[in-house]
Amino acid sequence: MREEHKEAVQRMLEFIDEHLSKPITLHQLAQAAQYSPWHSARMFKETTGMAPFTYLRHRRLSEAARRLEKPEQKVVDVAFDFVFDSHEGFTRAFSKQFGMNPNEFRQHWNEFVTNRAARRTTTPKQDSEGETTMKTVFVQVVDRPERKAVVKSSQKATDYFSYCEEVGCDVWEVLSSIKEALYEPVGMWMPENLRRIGTGEYMQGVEVPKDFAGIVPKGYDLIDLPACQMMIFQGPPFEDEDFEEAIAGLWDVMKRYDPTFYGFTWADEDGPRFQMEPLGYRGYIEARPCKRV
Structure with a gap:
C-alpha cells in the first residue's frame, strides 16, 4: 500500500478516536482521509482488516467496557454516551463482542481483563445484517x-x-x-x-x-x-x-x-x-x- 494511503487511514483512525462519543459519517471519515468515500472505505478495510464502521463499533464497545469498570456508571448512560440508540441495542452489541452482557461484565471484569487479549484476537464474523440480497430495484x-x-x-x-x-x-x-x-x-x-x-x-x-x-x-x-x-x-x-x-x-x-x-x-x-x-x-x-x- 502506498505511504500516502497509510497516512490517510491514520487520519481516519485519529478522527474516530477524537469523536467516539459523537455521530460519525462516512463522508466525515472521507474528509479526514482527503479521499472519496468509496476509496476511503476500501483503504481502511485493506489496512485494518475491518470496514470503518465495524472498527468504530469495536472501539466504542471497548471504551464502553472501560467505563463500566466504574460501579457508579449506569449502563444506559454509557450506551447513550457512545452513540447507541437504545439500552437494548447496546446490550446486544456488547454481548456479541465480549460474550457477556454489560451487567455480567461488570460482575466479572477482573477475570475478563486477564483474558481480554485472547478474546480480542478473534476475527469478527459478518452476520445476517450484511447480506447483499436486493429487496426492491x-x-x-x-x-x-x-x-x-x-x-x-x-x-x-x-x-x-x-x-x-x-x-x-x-x-x-x-x-x-x-x-x-x-x-x-x-x-x-x-x-x-x-x-x-x-x-x-x-x-x-x-x-x-x-x-x-x-x-x-x-x-x-x-x-x-x-x-x-x-x-x-x-x-x-x-x-x-x-x-x-x-x-x-x-x-x-x-x-x-x-x-x-x-x-x-x-x-x-x-x-x-x-x-x-x-x-x-x-x-x-x-x-x-x-x-x-
Missing part, C-alpha cells in the same frame, strides 16, 4: 439527448478503484464546479467507439449541452455523446458504510436482467454505462444504454 428507461461530456480520462482503468489509483480522487470536485452541467458527475464505462485512442475504459465526467462553450478544465477532455436511451437501475436505500454490498447487489440484478422481456436490448456502443455516487438515502444507481428491439 426500480427500473426505468429514459431518453438522453445528443450532448457532450467533460471527462477526466485514465490510461488503463477499468473501474472506480483502479481509476483512483491511477488518476486520483479529486476529480469529482472539479466536475461539480461546471455550472452548465445537465446532471451530477458520474463514473463512466465508455465504449471504445466513443473514447479517445489510448484512454482507459473507466473515466469520470459530467454531461453538458451539445452547444457547451464553457471552459474545459486543464487535463480534461470534451467528447461528443450521441442521443440514446438509458435503462436506469436504482436499488433500495442502504447504510452509507455498506456501499460495496449495495453495488454488488445491484450488479447481480443487472447481470441477470433480461431487457428483451420488456421490448429492449442492450446498446452498449450508444453511450457510456454510468454509476452515480452511492448515497445510502437514495440507493445505488447505475444506468446502461439500451434501445427498442
Whole structure:
C-alpha cells in the first residue's frame, strides 16, 4: 500500500478516536482521509482488516467496557454516551463482542481483563445484517439527448478503484464546479467507439449541452455523446458504510436482467454505462444504454 494511503487511514483512525462519543459519517471519515468515500472505505478495510464502521463499533464497545469498570456508571448512560440508540441495542452489541452482557461484565471484569487479549484476537464474523440480497430495484428507461461530456480520462482503468489509483480522487470536485452541467458527475464505462485512442475504459465526467462553450478544465477532455436511451437501475436505500454490498447487489440484478422481456436490448456502443455516487438515502444507481428491439 502506498505511504500516502497509510497516512490517510491514520487520519481516519485519529478522527474516530477524537469523536467516539459523537455521530460519525462516512463522508466525515472521507474528509479526514482527503479521499472519496468509496476509496476511503476500501483503504481502511485493506489496512485494518475491518470496514470503518465495524472498527468504530469495536472501539466504542471497548471504551464502553472501560467505563463500566466504574460501579457508579449506569449502563444506559454509557450506551447513550457512545452513540447507541437504545439500552437494548447496546446490550446486544456488547454481548456479541465480549460474550457477556454489560451487567455480567461488570460482575466479572477482573477475570475478563486477564483474558481480554485472547478474546480480542478473534476475527469478527459478518452476520445476517450484511447480506447483499436486493429487496426492491426500480427500473426505468429514459431518453438522453445528443450532448457532450467533460471527462477526466485514465490510461488503463477499468473501474472506480483502479481509476483512483491511477488518476486520483479529486476529480469529482472539479466536475461539480461546471455550472452548465445537465446532471451530477458520474463514473463512466465508455465504449471504445466513443473514447479517445489510448484512454482507459473507466473515466469520470459530467454531461453538458451539445452547444457547451464553457471552459474545459486543464487535463480534461470534451467528447461528443450521441442521443440514446438509458435503462436506469436504482436499488433500495442502504447504510452509507455498506456501499460495496449495495453495488454488488445491484450488479447481480443487472447481470441477470433480461431487457428483451420488456421490448429492449442492450446498446452498449450508444453511450457510456454510468454509476452515480452511492448515497445510502437514495440507493445505488447505475444506468446502461439500451434501445427498442
